Amino acid sequence: MPYVVAILMATGAFFASITFFVANPFGELFMASTAGPRPFQPADGNGLNPLLQYHSMVIHPPMLYLGYVGFAVPFAFAMAALITRQLGDNWIRTTRRWTMVPWMFLGTGILLGGRWAYSVLGWGGYWGWDPVENASLLPWLAGTAFLHSVMIQEKRGMLKVWNVVLIITTFFLCIFGTFLTRSGIVSSVHAFAQSNIGPFFAVFLGIVLLFSVSLLFLRVEFLKSENKLDSVVSRESGFLFNNWILLAAVFAVLWGTIFPIISKAVQGVTVTVGAPFFNKVAVPIGLLLLFLTGAGPLLAWRKTSFQSLRRNFTLPLAAAVVVGVALFLSGVRHFYAWMSLFLCAFVAVSILQEFFKGARTRQKTGGENFLRAIYNLTMRNTRRYGGYVVHLGIVLLFVGFAGQAFQAKTKGLMQDGDELRVKNYVLRGISVVSGDTPNYTFQKIRLAVSKDGQPLGTLEPDRRFYKASQQPTSHVAIRSSLAEDVYAVLAGQDPDTGKAIVEVFVNPLVAWVWIGGFVTFLGTLLAMVPSRVERQMAEMRQAQEAGVGVSDAL
Amino acid sequence: MRSRLALVSLFAFATLALGAGRARAVDPPPTVDRIGERVMCLCGCVAILNHCPHQNCSMHEEMRATIQKAIAEGKDENAILQLLVQQYGVKVLAAPPAQGFDLAAWLLPGLGLAVGLALVVMIVRRWRKPGEIPATAAGGHDVDPKLLAAVEEEMKTSGMGIRK
């Protein structure tokens, strides 16, 4: 513990000094006058960037910060364990818990950010591969890799060095992400958070890396693997492949994010590495990962026989083939989207199969009814079944991602009575209203939406002009359903005709992104609940310690 | 051996299937919206041209007009992208061109994936022990064997993993 405190406080000292000496929020405004500077109090402030005046923005940054900050704790525990050479099971168990909490917050923060982008930026999507978005994704991916490979260490005493490396990487990427956001070293939509703290962060990053890596080298002999691999087809190698894909994703995203800087340094030209690059590179990696999400848990620890492989894979694969054929017949020709949904079916069925198998065993042996069996099963091993729920959340996320391939959009000039068609929707202008509030002036158009002739209510996208910052923004109107969102933006006013410029998107399956995020969140919570077995073991340990204490006293 | 084959073929299937996504049909004729997804808006918003959040953004309109004109002249998508690069510089492209030094941007992620795979395969090979699974428990533990046995028994009955 003492070194944990020391490491955490070192991080704290760095951030406190940055806040005090470099970017002090308590700076005061003064006006020069003949009698020296006089305190100055302007009548009004600049105003918060209007794009940020949105409800999920209140919670998105704190979530991300909890994630970023929280990863300092596993790092501190890892370093302390290295310093004290106490590299047994204890620190890894504590660290795993402390990784899940920030991992959950970071993931939730990222999704809330996506939700904000979707509802405010008005381009019909939620993820733009902006450098700062990537910066939040990187530690999340590295943390995910750690959460998986830590299991190999707990169960088999392997991969000890690798796990320390992953913790260092995750923490490093957190600081690096903050550095990217606040230094403005790469141009980003998040430029509103820039200040001159870049060099300090660069030095801190250097110190973190030097300290942790040299410590690791000094202690590497204490991290010898306790076991060997029994078979290539085993859960262990499944986790290795999982780590391979996740780290490849980290590398690809990191590389794309910093490539503009490298290009500037090497060839003197700043290039842009934007969404088209990341979509090409990340989608195949993402699909491989999705495949492993389903396949990995079907492999047994140590060794999986061909029989069990066939038993476990048959049903999920059959279900996936059925879904795949059905999708193809119904006209899905976008390859990545098809592949994604195919794999989603595979993974979802493989997870449900695990629940079903476990519950049936309990039914047979314990005579419990099905629901009761599912509940007991889950509570008995919350880590395992919570993990499955997280995987199910990831599947739903991918269902949402796949929907993006089928986005439809249109743009038109509208006033009362004009109609706009997109897919099988018709939007008819009802009225255009203008108004004034103390914060902004606005223009709003009411649109009557109908699908295949059935009225579905109205959408009222508006456009605001914020007085303090003199900036216009759009407020998107969304009609969401599980199948698709109708997403209307009032993009402006046509100078020639005076009509409103309205953009309408139909975004299939987007709702599943938010649902998937929520399921992931719930699954993580579930995995953090101490399982019955864990509680019993903790009681045993306590009883033993108490016994030792008594015998010492005697 | 059969199980290994099965896993390898599953992987091969997944990888091949992913690779097949590359081979697409002929590009449809260029539109402003299609090209607008591939270039950046240079008004300072750091967004894809189609996604610029600023209304009545002058740069946005100018660039779209340029693209519209080039389409009207019958240029194809690549020629229009070339034209935009000439006019605004290479930073207008939303992804670096796959040539010269910028090729590195495209190659390294794939290379990283390949090197990672090679590493995993290497590790698996080195870790693999020849022959049968020995029945001994994890060595080097300074634990009372009786206690260890009790804990393992508990874990076995509770369905948690066995450390062996």
Added chain:
Amino acid sequence: MNEVGSVGLIAALAFAAYGVVAGAMGGKLRSLRMVRSAERAAAAFFVMITLAIVALEIQILRDNFHNAYVAAHLCPTS
């Protein structure tokens, strides 16, 4: 209020610096007193940072535009 915030930050910094030294020494010398002291420093660090945040929050809520941060990011109606 700006003074309170600044004091909070500098005190937090001092506690953090002390926490690093005390924690490391406590570990090295195996001194329980040192370790307890470091842990208390960590708690004090937390309290001081919270104080600074509260100081800033009060100014934001009071629209105190004499503070440069508030002036840059706020307007009275938002």
